[in-house]
Amino acid sequence: MMRFWEVLLVAFALAMDCFTVSAVSGVIQRKVRRGTLLRMALLFGLFQALMPLLGWVAIYYFRHSVEAYDHWIAFAMLAFIGVKMIRDAFAPEEEKQLSPEKLRTQLALAVATSIDALAVGISMGCSGYATLSSLLLPLAVIGLVSFLMSIAGTLLGVRFGEAVARRWKPELAGGVILIAIGVKILLEHLLG
Numbered sequence: 001m002m003r004f005w006e007v008l009l010v011a012f013a014l015a016m017d018c019f020t021v022s023a024v025s026g027v028i029q030r031k032v033r034r035g036t037l038l039r040m041a042l043l044f045g046l047f048q049a050l051m052p053l054l055g056w057v058a059i060y061y062f063r064h065s066v067e068a069y070d071h072w073i074a075f076a077m078l079a080f081i082g083v084k085m086i087r088d089a090f091a092p093e094e095e096k097q098l099s100p101e102k103l104r105t106q107l108a109l110a111v112a113t114s115i116d117a118l119a120v121g122i123s124m125g126c127s128g129y130a131t132l133s134s135l136l137l138p139l140a141v142i143g144l145v146s147f148l149m150s151i152a153g154t155l156l157g158v159r160f161g162e163a164v165a166r167r168w169k170p171e172l173a174g175g176v177i178l179i180a181i182g183v184k185i186l187l188e189h190l191l192g
Contacts (some may be wrong), residue, residue, distance in 0.1 A: 001128040007138045011145035017113040017181055018146045019025040019153035025100035026157020036101045043106050049143030055121020071189035073115055075182040086175035090095040123184040173180055
């Protein structure tokens, strides 16, 4: 089992994608919308905590299937959303489809950024977390850190979004970042 500081490091590592995606969302929104901010942070925190639990359960039932395809699923989802954002960057304002304010966009981003947490749950199942009660503290820490990092990312994105938006198209930068995160996840699994 991991020590608390190790759990904290894992939680911050998993939350980096949430932070980045939330920052891009903040840049796109250009102002704080409390409902959007809280819903996205809650979804990111929930899915980052839920995926390790699913990974832990999967170790007993679907280990080889999950390990073989999780990185492809994360890559495909992030690439799909990224391409959509890039396309939206060049579309007239009234034709833009991807909005960080939409629940389905937030759900897709929450799932896509948390797929790698499945592997954490699988590793927990292999490293001494034999009961659900032993997982409660690590899952709570992972969810809370992701929630807070998502809020911080959105606020920073909104704060510096206007300056970024004047120089770049935020949707273009966001799409490239999402595709890069997907490629990173894919390469880590294929080369690691």
